[in-house]
Amino acid sequence: MLTALQYLIVTITIPYITLCAGIYLLQEQLIFFPERVPPGTRYNIDLPFEEFFIPVDGASLHTLWFRVSHPRGVVLYFHGNGGNLEIAAAAAPDFVARGYDVVMADYRGYGQSTGSISSEAQLLADAEAIYRWVAERYPEAQIVLFGSSLGSGLASRLAANYQPRLLILESPYYSVEAIARRRFPWAPSFLLKYPLRSYSWIGQVRCPVVIFHGTNDTVIPFADGEQLATAVTAPLFFYRIEGGGHVDSARFRIYHEVIDQLLGPALVN
Template identity: 30%
Template sequence: MRTWRVLLVVLVTVVAVVAVLWLAQRRLIYFPDRAAPAAPPDVREVALETADGLRLSAWLLPPTGADRGYAVLMTPGNAGNRAGRIVLARSLAAAGLTVLVVDYRGYGGNPGGPTEEGLALDARAGLAYLSAAGFVPGRVVYFGESLGAAVATGLAAEHPPAGLVLRSPFVDLAAAGQVHYPFLPVRLLLRDRFAVAETIARVRVPTVVIYGSADATVPPDQSRAVADRAAGPVTVVVIDGADHNDAELFHGPRITSAVTDLLHRLG
């Protein structure tokens, strides 16, 4: 009898833990800074209209170097807000690019809460804004960072850009989550999938995959696997010794160079 009671307690505990994880899982995926950042003087705050009726704030930076006639649509990672991407955005603008930094629903003072479907809608709204500003898809490069690499890849499969730059992409969210929660059935529990490697197999545009060799958040072998699955021509850039949020990988000069080198190849 005692054995059955112990087993029952264990079973109830496991079910309770799984239930909590199922209900609260997005709090373990998305870490938004919900505060609305003030736009610096060199930044234009713009509004993106999503297909499900949200109005999102984003930042637009015009080129400060010789205008190349290209725009970069930046889809950030899962933490912070657009203010944390301003250094890279300014570097890209100085390289002659128009830069739109998307802030997702639930981030940076925006309404709503993040989900995989919602982030896809937010990225589409960013592309629609650039299209209305005169940038056809053949003059837009998508730049996705970490989780944003999944968002950018999904958008590229739907609306092929001139080129795609993925910084620290994972194979899929379950593979990334299993690294940090090896004791949980992550693949069974996840509602948001972000299947990057599967999706990029349908993307034929020139692609750059950037990762740090010491990335402890997204293991380098996952980023390499994404590069291996790409259907189009791929360039791989490895930042030796860089971890996931190190400055060199976050907004260092080699990140900007990876984008401008891609543009040179596009002609």
């Protein structure tokens, strides 16, 4: 028979192991919140755009390409962990109005992209495939990387590995690992398949880095953006969005003033 101590250990250990197993097996559902749509779905987007599928290992990524007649450059936009391109496309007009083409792609399992996300290495490789697709069409000196929320880590790693003109981050995280540690302090860190340690990449970035972060962000706290900024070694421009929430910088005048300074004012037709 089990002693009282042995019984206590068993009653604690089994639920703990079960919870840890659940965290490991279900973490894609805890991190990624895609909105799938049937192939061929026509998005309700006011701007004209072209559609492409970028091939990656075992899948294809649905991509929108917003184009202007004489582009000043291109903004490669990586969106957050929810929704799809129809939602992310709301960011495009601000850049198109300033004379920039915009390229944005859905991650695996989002929108009309095929496949599903299964590892950090796969997610990062897909981001590189998107960057290479853009770099085949534009000089790197004309590429502006924009990473929003989840996309901030992907954009940071690309900026570390390549030489874009500029890196813009909105509501960035220090690492997903740090977020997971706060939310599940009892779970071993080795269970996390997507640590996405942005701090380890951002210090290798050589182009100017611009960070927007809302003080009322309840998804990725403002302190995360501040902490990430301390790891930047390139020229840094950090903008505190007073009263801002999560990825809503475009609601505030300072965002547009900064974008005007970085990319030029909106063009007059």
